[in-house]
Amino acid sequence: MKKPNGNEIIQLFESWSPKKIACMENDPIGLAIGTLNKTVSKVLVTLDVTHEVCDEAIAKGCELIIAHHPPIFRKLSNLRTDTPEGKLYEKLIKHNIAVYAAHTNLDVAEGGVNDLLANALQLENCEILEQTYSENLVKLAVFVPDGHADAIRVALAKAGAGHIGNYDSCSFSSNGVGRFRVLEGATPYIGEVGEMEATDEVKVEVVFPTSIKNKVLKAMLNAHPYEEPAYDLFTMAVETNQMGLGRVGTLKEAMTLEQFANHVKISLNVPAVRAVGELNTKISKVAVVGGDGNSYIYAAKRSGADVFVTGDIKFHVAQDAQNLGLNIVDPGHHVEKVMISGVANKMTQLCEKQKLEVEFIQSEIHTEPFQFI
The missing domain is CATH 3.40.1390.30 (NIF3 (NGG1p interacting factor 3)-like)
Incomplete structure (x- = not known):
């Protein structure tokens, strides 16, 4: 240590x-x-x-x-x-x-404020309330001489490329022939200066989020035997690492708004809560935003939540929520x-x-x- x-x-x-x-x-x-x-x-x-x-x-x-x-x-x-x-x-x-x-980075982070609040309220099957961050996927296609493809795949996987959902080390390979002529001043891995060269090559393709592009390219270049590797980079119209503010989840068992308000009070250890809505309304789906959630009543309504748990709710925002048919439980800002x-x-x-x-x-x-x- x-x-x-x-x-x-x-x-x-x-x-x-x-x-x-x-x-x-x-x-x-x-x-x-x-x-x-x-x-x-x-x-x-x-x-x-x-x-x-x-x-x-x-x-x-x-x-x-x-x-x-x-x-x-x-x-x-x-x-x-x-x-x-x-x-x-x-x-x-x-x-x-x-x-x-x-x-707000701690609000958005997995395991951050909003996940901690959702866990404290014993919500299940949680999802993001409103997405605020994502990255595009990038595809790397690199051409490597036959016999070196495995080393490239391993290096790329260690750098974080090829991670898709619950799988890692994902890649695709196809075989072909690479052709080039070596010029003066080069120190080629294959071929002679001034001669045309044709060699069996493998194209290895992997995807990864934009944020690790430099790390992945560095790993590829370090593992590649060629002095001047040939590779392509494509920005894909596919998002990954979606993250956001707030969480939406379900209760294990439905309860009335009054029962749920007491559940919030006990779970978040506060002396009192404010509630908006009919107290005998049944609550099953819950949206939560730590801190000041005045800007997210419409997101909570769109999510299908029966109740929105957040702090610092203003008078007119409470009226707007009431008109939307969205119940609110406000345990204060300090529950963060x-x-x-x-x-x-x-x-x-x-x-x-x-x-x-x-x-x-x-x-x-x-x-x-x-x-x-």
């Missing part, structure tokens, strides 16, 4: 919750305060970064905080240490505590706190697998600003 650099920890984090899947324009995600270029032995995972959370990180000896809500949400015009926010930033910097924020245990457990597993000696500590500070009387 070795103590990791902060960059190593975040590389692992972004392996499942990358910045590119964030779905809010100019979402202030990533390193917000401090540096990752240091040894990190303890990481505090929190929903929000407050003075109390900062004090907790100091007391527990944490060098890094991973938060869901960015501590600097809007661009700063100044950095004054006589304001509440400025004092917080000063305290973090003075104690050399870095803060990394994962906001499910990410604290979810991220801590996920990162502990990833770091143990990489033999990195680092402790992920779940914040015990309650950052819900509202009290129910």
